[in-house]
């Protein structure tokens with residue numbers, strides 16, 4: 001998945017780097033106390049070792065959306081404004097982990113409230129902890145937003161099924177702090 005650009009920069013320049021800068025913007029960026037000039041990276045590559053360690057999948061709003069491909073576990077309607085629903089309510093001892101949560105539209109979540117998973121409130125999808133690869137397979141069905149065409153060579157080998165959308169075309173569109 002993604003990490004904030006600030007984290008990526010730290011990973012490139014700390015004493016044991018786990019990322020490297022692959023391509024750069026032409027502009028220099030002023031950092032730290034003002035005596036350290038670097039170019040702002042347009043493509044950062046994570047080292048393979050770092051990548052392997054990160055293959056567990058955190059449970060959050062976004063990852064849950066992709067496990068279910070955005071469809072409510074009860075009525076099966078697609079919604080981007082869904083919620084995390086606890087299959088066995090937390091008030092009845094249900095854990096807050098992958099094996100007890102589903103993506104639910106607001107309407108179903110409200111109606112289910114703290115009912116147990118019986119009848120219509122039994123999820124119509126498997127409730128499981130996905131692997132990184134299972135989640136990525138689903139993620140690829142949705143649009144991928146990349147900042148610039150610089151990223152296209154790195155996206156090609158991903159076999160992305162959804163649209164690849166470039167959000168920023170000109171180098172000069174980039175950032176503040178340009179020297």
Ligand SMILES: [Zn+2]
Nearest residue numbers: 072075105108
């Ligand atoms: Zn629903």
